[in-house]
Amino acid sequence: MRAIAIRRFGDPDGMEVIDIPAPTPGPGQVVLDTEAIGVGGVDAVIRRGTLAGYGFTEGLIAGSEVAGTVTAVGDGVDASWVGRRVWAFTGTGGGYVEQAVARVEDIVALPDDLTSIDAVTAGSSATVAHFALAHARFAAGESVLVRGAAGSIGIATVELAARGGAGVITVTTSSPERGRRLLDLGATHVLDRSGAGDPSAPESFDVIIDIVAGDDLPTFIDRLAPNGRLVLVGLVAGPPPADFGTRLMSSFQRSPSFSVFSLDSVPVTERDRVRAEQFAATARGDLHAVVHQVLPLEKAAEAHRQMDDGTVFGRIVLTPN
Secondary structure (H helix, E strand, O other), rough: OOEEEEEEOOOOOHHHEEEEEOOOOOOOOOEEEEEEEEEEEHHHHHHHOOOOOHOOOOOEEOOOEEEEEEEEOOOOHHHHOOOEEEEEEEEOOOEEEEEEEEHHHHHOOOOOOOOOOHHHHHHHHHHHHHHHHHOOOOOOOOEEEEEEOOOOHHHHHHHHHHOOOEEEEEEEEOOOHHHHHHHHHOOOOOEEOOOOOOOOOOOOOOOOOEEEOOOOOHHHHHEEEEEEEEEEOOOOOOOOOOOOHHHHHHHHHHHEEEEEOOHOOOOOOHHHHHHHHHHHHHHOOOOOOOOOEEEEEEEEHHHHHHHHHOOOOOOEEEEEO
């Protein structure tokens, strides 16, 4: 079967279509024919080699989020999964394939009226957004800044904060056109990537959800209100500076807090419950699965070029057929 491997860390040209044997499920696993594959920000971070120091090696098959139909199950897995449409998390790799393997605890059944493309657009993103806001102890009436809001996690955070009664929702993004689209989804103020551009926007925020990190993260720590909380959920621009904690200390009297968040810290049953609820909400149209473009699997490098260029609004989805 076809798969996309990261043959060389760096630019998207290091990605290559390869042929590998069709998988067989091990104990506790399922195999599914993929119908849609989500292209996530973490895929690009891994492809660039940013996380090479964390055990990621060249040759990795990219991708982590797929949807499709279960075709086989391993020992210990209920055979009734065969023939069912599911969303699946494949881990930190293994998703850019025609047939994917996932642990049974990492799959969720899909509603009949939710497409596989919408499932991989909302599946991880909306769940991360939900629990990131909970991790920040977000409450109705509070001001929220979503840094890097044009991706699928950012869009979901904007929508969920609006549904949760945020007093103000400010976003950073790279263009006025993206800003207008975010206003339609619930944002109230639009800033550029540096955090400037709207004099009516708040100077400080109760909650900042940061998907970007990078060298500019300390300047956003400075924009936390007294008792404000910044939660980092992504590294699209790479890790923050090693000394970023000094900015927290310089704001000591305002009692700011900084934390990182990963879905791995959420119990599986709670994570799956929320994800199933969000799939249902997306099928109803209460949440929006914003698809930037659908490309064939072999165009994975093109998807990554668009991500590197900063032209993607929402999520690019790959399809194997």
